[in-house]
Amino acid sequence: xxxxxxxxxxxxxxxxxxxxxxxxxxxxxxxxxxxxxxxxxxxxxxxxxxxxxxxxxxxxxxxxxxxxxxxxxxxxxxxxxxxxxxxxxxxxxxxxxxxxxxxxxxxxxxxxxxxxxxxxxxxxxxxxxxxxxxxxxxxxxxxxxxxxxxxxxxxxxxxxxxxxxxxxxxxxxxxxxxxxxxxxxxxxxxxxxxxxxxxxxxxxxxxxxxxxxxxxxxxxxxxxxxxxxxxxxxxxxxxxxxxxxxxxxxxxxx
Numbered sequence: 389x390x391x392x393x394x395x396x397x398x399x400x401x402x403x404x405x406x407x408x409x410x411x412x413x414x415x416x417x418x419x420x421x422x423x424x425x426x427x428x429x430x431x432x433x434x435x436x437x438x439x440x441x442x443x444x445x446x447x448x449x450x451x452x453x454x455x456x457x458x459x460x461x462x463x464x465x466x467x468x469x470x471x472x473x474x475x476x477x478x479x480x481x482x483x484x485x486x487x488x489x490x491x492x493x494x495x496x497x498x499x500x501x502x503x504x505x506x507x508x509x510x511x512x513x514x515x516x517x518x519x520x521x522x523x524x525x526x527x528x529x530x531x532x533x534x535x536x537x538x539x540x541x542x543x544x545x546x547x548x549x550x551x552x553x554x555x556x557x558x559x560x561x562x563x564x565x566x567x568x569x570x571x572x573x574x575x576x577x578x579x580x581x582x583x584x585x586x587x588x589x590x591x592x593x594x595x596x597x598x599x600x601x602x603x604x605x606x607x608x609x610x611x612x613x614x615x616x617x618x619x620x621x622x623x624x625x626x627x628x629x630x631x632x633x634x635x636x637x638x639x640x641x642x
Contacts, residue, residue: 393433393454393456393457393595393601396600397456397457397459398460399591399595399600404436406440407437408525408634410578410580412440412444414578415521415638416444420491420493420521420638421441421444422444423444423445423446424445424446425490425491426446426447426489427446427448427449427489427490427492428449428482428488428489428491428493429449429451429493430451430492430493430494430506431451431452431479431494431496431500432450432457432458433496434457434464435460435461435465436496437493437495437523438461438493439468439470439472442471443470449473450475451475452476455476479497479501480501480505482509482513490519491519492510492513492514492519492520493521494506494510494521495525496523498522498524498558498561504568508568511569514641517640517642518640518641519640520565520637520638520640521636521637522558522637523634524556524558524635525632525633526556526632527631528632528633529553534619534622541614541615541618542599542611545598545599545607546598546599551597551598555633556635557635558635561637565637569641570640571639571640572639572640573639574637575635575638576636579633580631580632581629581631582629582632583627583629588627589615589619589628593615594612
């Protein structure tokens with residue numbers, strides 16, 4: 389399954405919910421998000437996490453391999469009135485100087501990386517006692533809910549997609565950072581509901597790996613039309629409350 393989120397950059401920027409305010413408040417208790425901190429945001433996409441930290445006074449560099457996503461990030465930054473430096477590069481080979489950052493973040497992207505390589509690269513670009521934060525904000529498929537139904541529909545249209553049934557928890561990533569030499573490893577998680585209009589949920593799904601980022605345009609259109617029809621029949625409440633889980637790993641460079 390070839391994944392290119394650049395194909396769905398507009399939907400990605402418009403419809404994918406960013407991390408909630410409570411997430412940034414929790415990061416602050418971990419020493420992340422302080423005024424003037426130098427932050428490198430890996431796999432920044434449309435800049436959701438980078439923008440959130442820039443709004444809190446951090447000096448942020450956002451890094452991604454997609455020109456289309458970075459262009460959307462710049463547009464959203466202009467609307468928010470913040471300035472983030474964006475760099476076209478991979479998380480495995482950032483091209484950034486050693487020990488140049490106080491914080492490295494990776495939001496909603498660690499699973500796409502060569503994780504051991506990126507963990508080592510994060511340690512290289514962090515100064516002493518610099519912090520790495522790996523975060524996810526995932527929908528939760530529960531029996532009979534809209535997420536479970538939608539995941540089943542994605543699988544019907546895209547059998548190669550294998551990301552259904554997640555719990556929003558990633559314990560295996562603790563080993564990634566431990567092997568790279570990080571210390572003081574901790575995690576936190578909490579659940580929230582995100583309210584989506586029917587149009588918004590369809591846009592959110594078009595911006596997912598199994599649909600807009602991988603299906604052919606005609607197949608995506610058929611999928612989107614069927615999702616809209618099924619939602620009006622099965623989930624008539626509009627907006628619909630969609631359960632999500634925030635999960636975050638924070639650790640420290642020696």
